[in-house]
Amino acid sequence: MKGISKAFPGVRALADVHLEIAKGEVLALIGENGAGKSTLVKILGGVHQPDSGIIDIDGKRVTIDSVTAADRHGIGFVHQELNILDNLDVAGNVFLGREPRKFGLINRRQIYADTQPYLEMLGLDVDPSTPLHMLSIGQQQMVEIAKALSKDARIIIMDEPTSSLTLKETESLLRVIKGLKERGIAIIYISHRLGEVKECCDRVVALRDGENAGGLAKEDITHDAMVSLMVGRDLGDFYRHEECRVGQEAYFQVKDLVTSMYPGKKISFDVGAGEILGFAGLVGAGRSEMAQAVFGVDRALAGKLVLDGSEIPLNSTRSVIRNGIFLAPEDRKSSGIILDFSIQHNISLASLDAFSTFGLIRHEAERAAADEQINALNVKAPSADSIVGNLSGGNQQKVVLGKWLAMSPKVLIFDEPTRGIDVGAKREIYNLMDALAKKGVAIIVISSDMEEVLGISDRIAVMHEGAIAGMLSKEQFSEEAVMHLAVGGKATAA
Numbered sequence: 042m043k044g045i046s047k048a049f050p051g052v053r054a055l056a057d058v059h060l061e062i063a064k065g066e067v068l069a070l071i072g073e074n075g076a077g078k079s080t081l082v083k084i085l086g087g088v089h090q091p092d093s094g095i096i097d098i099d100g101k102r103v104t105i106d107s108v109t110a111a112d113r114h115g116i117g118f119v120h121q122e123l124n125i126l127d128n129l130d131v132a133g134n135v136f137l138g139r140e141p142r143k144f145g146l147i148n149r150r151q152i153y154a155d156t157q158p159y160l161e162m163l164g165l166d167v168d169p170s171t172p173l174h175m176l177s178i179g180q181q182q183m184v185e186i187a188k189a190l191s192k193d194a195r196i197i198i199m200d201e202p203t204s205s206l207t208l209k210e211t212e213s214l215l216r217v218i219k220g221l222k223e224r225g226i227a228i229i230y231i232s233h234r235l236g237e238v239k240e241c242c243d244r245v246v247a248l249r250d251g252e253n254a255g256g257l258a259k260e261d262i263t264h265d266a267m268v269s270l271m272v273g274r275d276l277g278d279f280y281r282h283e284e285c286r287v288g289q290e291a292y293f294q295v296k297d298l299v300t301s302m303y304p305g306k307k308i309s310f311d312v313g314a315g316e317i318l319g320f321a322g323l324v325g326a327g328r329s330e331m332a333q334a335v336f337g338v339d340r341a342l343a344g345k346l347v348l349d350g351s352e353i354p355l356n357s358t359r360s361v362i363r364n365g366i367f368l369a370p371e372d373r374k375s376s377g378i379i380l381d382f383s384i385q386h387n388i389s390l391a392s393l394d395a396f397s398t399f400g401l402i403r404h405e406a407e408r409a410a411a412d413e414q415i416n417a418l419n420v421k422a423p424s425a426d427s428i429v430g431n432l433s434g435g436n437q438q439k440v441v442l443g444k445w446l447a448m449s450p451k452v453l454i455f456d457e458p459t460r461g462i463d464v465g466a467k468r469e470i471y472n473l474m475d476a477l478a479k480k481g482v483a484i485i486v487i488s489s490d491m492e493e494v495l496g497i498s499d500r501i502a503v504m505h506e507g508a509i510a511g512m513l514s515k516e517q518f519s520e521e522a523v524m525h526l527a528v529g530g531k532a533t534a535a
């Protein structure tokens with residue numbers, strides 16, 4: 042790709058960008074949120090048309106003016122947000138639009154037989170007739186890769202393929218990538234997880250503000266080198282939270298909480314004002330369910346919530362919110378945000394009461410609050426009126442956080458707050474949490490990012506199968522200690 046430029050209304054997404062990739066090469070494309078990574082690969086995938094620039098494949102000039110054209114040129118795409126048809130089965134998805142037919146009808150036997158070898162190649166142990174919605178996100182991603190392989194893709198684009206995968210699924214994806222590489226397939230790998238990039242990529246290309254910002258050869262790929270390419274400066278000390286449990290010890294208490302997912306288990310813990318309590322555990326350990334039960338969106342079967350000495354009724358999101366307890370949920374698509382709304386409207390949504398007098402919304406106040414969060418979180422957007430659906434993935438996540446930060450919380454529960462967020466923005470979010478803690482907010486952070494949970498927490502609760510398997514104090518923090526408890530090991534005495 043040479044001299045690629047692309048503008049959206051009010052945004053220069055790409056300016057004169059160059060990208061090349063060799064057969065059998067795994068190329069990492071890195072950059073901060075909004076740097077233009079997805080836009081660049083969407084141009085290669087025929088989703089967007091460039092304003093200028095050319096694309097050559099195998100020495101020939103090509104025009105990729107549609108997704109079908111990209112298919113024809115052997116370009117496969119595993120998107121940042123999966124777009125799989127849930128109601129079809131595995132084989133139906135792989136051969137969508139190219140189903141083998143007999144007398145005009147889809148030949149079921151044939152399509153299953155044709156799909157099988159691709160599943161085996163990827164080590165995906167499911168029947169081709171399994172409906173898609175029965176598969177985990179990781180498995181659905183493998184189906185997308187199978188689809189690309191079945192179309193004989195020469196180039197496969199993976200846009201943040203691991204952002205919703207478990208540790209184990211990530212490992213098997215990295216294994217699959219090695220296999221694809223051996224078959225001579227070129228892979229463009231976009232990720233914010235720099236550890237993975239170091240592990241599986243042959244070369245790194247960085248974008249910054251829509252422009253090429255340099256690259257790294259295999260032997261030069263290090264965490265720090267990648268960060269300074271992306272950010273253009275050193276970030277210095279990443280995690281700065283100093284322990285600070287101000288106020289009473291047990292400011293917010295959860296007592297004998299029973300969630301409907303694990304009816305046989307009770308969860309009890311407390312958080313101090315100004316404390317950051319991390320929640321670690323494997324996917325499925327019940328951390329999100331705990332948070333949703335506290336917040337009253339999932340029905341708790343039993344339990345007690347106490348804030349600053351007074352009890353708050355269980356299973357009432359209304360009273361939980363009224364008492365200043367907020368949850369920034371994990372899945373921004375389903376509960377955090379309205380994609381068709383502007384940034385301003387999303388940020389003010391949960392706190393409209395604060396911006397209205399006698400039922401009328403005070404627009405300047407609403408605007409000021411939105412601008413404040415946009416600045417604080419460094420959201421990259423033309424203005425507060427920009428539609429959230431048009432922002433890059435990481436910037437959407439920042440809007441989710443901004444919405445809750447605008448509400449003067451007492452207790453904040455973050456569920457995977459930095460998923461899909463770049464290093465610079467992560468640091469901004471950690472600084473914000475630190476500042477909130479200093480003001481006496483009790484903070485609960487559920488995170489699957491080991492480095493993060495060890496870096497920002499004052500204590501860590503490790504969950505296993507619906508219960509807290511152990512509570513680690515700062516002196517006990519280590520990756521091994523967290524893993525040991527997360528897989529069901531016994532806690533050792535503090």
Ligand SMILES: Nc1ncnc2c1ncn2[C@@H]1O[C@H](COP(=O)(O)OP(=O)(O)OP(=O)(O)O)[C@@H](O)[C@H]1O
Nearest residue numbers: 049054074075076077078079080431432433434435
């Ligand atoms: N359809 C669109 N309409 C308007 N602006 C867009 C559209 N798609 C992308 N943009 C803008 O183009 C810029 C580049 O976005 P892009 O999605 O390519 O970033 P990215 O590098 O993939 O970021 P992330 O790491 O957050 O996914 C951003 O400022 C984004 O808001």
Ligand SMILES: [Mg+2]
Nearest residue numbers: 078079121434
């Ligand atoms: Mg992107």
